Amino acid sequence: MYKIVSFVILTGDWMIHSNGLALSLDRKEKGATADFISHAHTDHIASAKSSKNVIASKETVELLEEFRGISINQVQLPRSVKLLDAGHMLGSKQIAIEDENKGERIIYTGDFQLQESRACSRIELESADTVIVDSTYFDPDIKFDPREETESAIQFWTELKLMSGIVLFGTYSVGKAQELIAILNEQGIVPLASKKISAASEVYIKNGVKLDYASTTHNRDDYDQLIGGNFVGIVENNSVRSISARLNSNYRKQVFTAVATGMSTMMNFNTDVQFALSDHADFSQVMEYINSAGAKHVFTYGQNAALLAGNLRKASYNALPYMGIETALNQLVKE
Ligand SMILES: [Zn+2]
Incomplete structure (x- = not known):
């Protein structure tokens, strides 16, 4: 069990550091050795123009190049990294990272949903020790119809x-x-x-x-x-x-x-x-996702990270807004 001792948003980098990788998540980060672009929506592609090492699906690269006119320098997928369908739009992916030193698995969802869409693959659900989940819909009162x-x-x-x-x-x-x-x-x-x-x-x-x-x-x-x-x-x-x-x-x-x-x-x-035709998870889908992954640690990502983390804590999850795994873990004290 973990007890939360501080909610101060610390500055620090927002990358995942693992197996010699410094991986940025849908953001432009100084010092990143690779930049993950989960999908081709404009609020996720800040690193696309400048990155020399983009990690993205083939479909995302095609949308960025052929629809948005950005030429992409794609890097080969590192051995410790796997992409999983996110169910959000064509080419949308989650990224799973095996931390070989700690023997832990981390998944960052990007935008995702559990319901099936007509124009993209359904989400792939896998287990992880830590999940970093998108926070677009943080309010438990917002529920999408089937x-x-x-x-x-x-x-x-x-x-x-x-x-x-x-x-x-x-x-x-x-x-x-x-x-x-x-x-x-x-x-x-x-x-x-x-x-x-x-x-x-x-x-x-x-x-x-x-x-x-x-x-x-x-x-x-x-x-x-x-x-x-x-x-x-x-x-x-x-x-x-x-x-x-x-x-x-x-x-x-x-x-x-x-x-x-x-x-x-x-x-x-x-x-x-x-x-209300949504391609995002609502609050109940976020909980379903975390349960399905069996995650011990939950970090929330994006504009509503603090609000979603707060609502997840009320529902008894160990959730914190993401600001880089290392930084966030420093806010927790083992009981
Ligand atoms: Zn999106």
Whole structure:
């Protein structure tokens, strides 16, 4: 058992030091010998441009190079390191490190979820002595519905609204947009995607994900027919309002707007409807993950690290916000 004696955030590096590696986790760190990039979302790729030694999946490297236009210097996976699927988006990985000196195993999750997505591999769960878990959803009161329910609600609402007008979804251009395309495809709906969403979708298709959509850069023979009737558009979150107004004036049809994001549980997006389609773990999934790993130590990572650690401690986990394993362990005193 450990007793927490201090919660002071100490400065220090945020890397994992193990087997001669100084490994940065989704951050740019001075002195890192390798930089792990868990997936291609912008808040995880700070080291991508400058790193000479990137550890990432093949799909993440393709998204960074072909969609984001960053050329990547990938390093061969060190012997003590293994990548595990994280279930968050195409190519998203956790990293497992075997510390040969201490005989311990550490897993850093990156963004992850336990539910199955349509456009990426399901999470791989393995055991670890220490886990470093993403802290996006820290509040025990936020609970995502089973994914099938959210997907059915999206399909039902879209079909209904298509009877009387155009449907416009706002979402993240990479990850969620492709989920949404796959959900709509199941209903036989071929949505129109923005140029940016189309570019990200090309990398998904190249990696075997089936997506059927139209865009100005991904032409289909039936493009004119598609925009001739009521259609579904998918654009980035921040352009829903402006594009909705444009569609309304160009086509003289009612435009129904929606967002598809887990953030729907916390924010108002001023659309007709909000769907909490999340690619993150909620608090109960975080606990399920820790239990499944059988971890003795839990560190929380990211913007809400302190809040998640606090809520996990209330649920009797030995959890602390991450600031580098060594630094964090110095805050614990063995009873
Ligand atoms: Zn992410």
